[in-house]
Amino acid sequence: MSPMLFVDGLLASGAIALALLSLNAREVFTSIVLFVCLGLLATLIWARLGAWDVAIAEAAIGAGLTGALLLAARHRLREPTSRDDTPAARRPHVS
């Protein structure tokens, strides 16, 4: 049982370390990347604790969707102009 306890300790401390690093990252991008890694580690934790349904859902959402959502939002928050369907762009200002 002792090696499994080592695995448990590694998973739990890894989750804490990833959360800490993600919150203290210098750039937003690093923070997002570390959060995606935390989602992957959470998948392993759910698998370890017998929550197999949750592990599958977290593998799909944590690995695929959340990262894509955050990266898309970062891209749009960084771009210089708003030129789409946001209400601001619909105002009838003539440039």
Place this chain on the structure above:
Amino acid sequence: MFREMSPSFTDTHASTLPRVARVLVASVITAGGAALLLATLRTDKAPPELAVLVSEQLATSGVENPVTAVLLNFRSYDTLLEIAVLLIVAIAMQPHASSQPRIVAPSTNNESATNLVLTSLLRWLIPLSVLVGGYLLWTGAYAPGGAFQAGAVLAAAGVALALTERYQFGWQSAGAQWLISAGLAIFIATGIVSGMVTGTFLQYPVTYAATLILVVEIAATVSIAAILLQLFTRLARADVTSPHTSGASS
């Protein structure tokens, strides 16, 4: 120009709080967190009464996977309201009205769609994801899997499709509205029909429980996948909104 905007959108410093406030917040949260930690570690574990109850009643639920039984039979109110929450989010992010008849239409912006690596990756990835989604939906009755997992995998396949920028999604079309609302509508209809038979809303008759759960699960999968995909395409601007936007995102 960016300096005039609120710090929520600029990545210049990690925190705008003054140092005193940060130390204060950190100490309060450390104290609260330590109290929570202590309480968690010192509380004795509750006996697994609910788990025993679920495993006793599992035979009447119509499925063999206990999590699916809890989600779609024993506590189906939770799932119903959860799909309602998803629908509300989808409605909040609905695009403005426009006359786009189809859900998926080829984009006019084909410039970036010629990326050979991306195209050949997704040519394998998307059909396999759809296959795995269907498999997870079917297997959810007797093994881990089910509507949420299948919906998430299908939505991820759609996200991959949207990332090619080869297609645009017309979420305001009638077909898309049906896809988005089918889950809640069929769930409520099933609840009402089973309620007329058994007398209680959402209480399935034991003999038909498996069929009803499968119907609800398929509808929920489709809606969850459509809603999650809509959220992404709205955020990534891969949807059709107005004539000006097509091609503007390259």
Place this chain on the structure above:
Amino acid sequence: MTPDIIYSGAGMVVFAMGLYGVIASAHILRKLVAINIMGIGVFMLLIATAHHDTLIDPVPHAMVLTGIVVAVAGTALCLWLAVVIRGLEHDAASHPSQ
């Protein structure tokens, strides 16, 4: 020292750190990442509670499953609102006459 004690403790620590992140960080994406980290902490506690030696409690699993999907939907809504608000601010900054 059983695994559920380790993981519930870790879950509480992760939750507290996420709470600090929500309050202290400035950038909206950082705040949302912090909220999601809080969520992971809570889910960790719930799933550790469901882990018994002989059998596994499916009710917290169902709750966490619902929670994950609702969390991603809420995150997407918040991100979209942030994008819209940034567009409005940008518009106000570049066209101060309107």
Place this chain on the structure above:
Amino acid sequence: MITYLTVVTGLLLSMLLAGLWRVMRGPTESDRMLATQLFGTAGVALLMLLAVLQQQAALLNAALVLALLAPLTLVAFVRFSGESR
């Protein structure tokens, strides 16, 4: 056999967490992103090991889903990073 597999799991997990160094250090954004792909690959292996250890074949489904969807973040990164345009 079980002990052996558990030790392998622990080792693989240590390797995974060693990849954190690249995420923190990595000079460019691509370095950090590739480190998450390392997390994904090692995660698939760890899920399969856990499937054997706990004798739960459903974890293979989780590994399958992870292997399918881990590249999605990378594709999103390439699509949304400014350099590739």
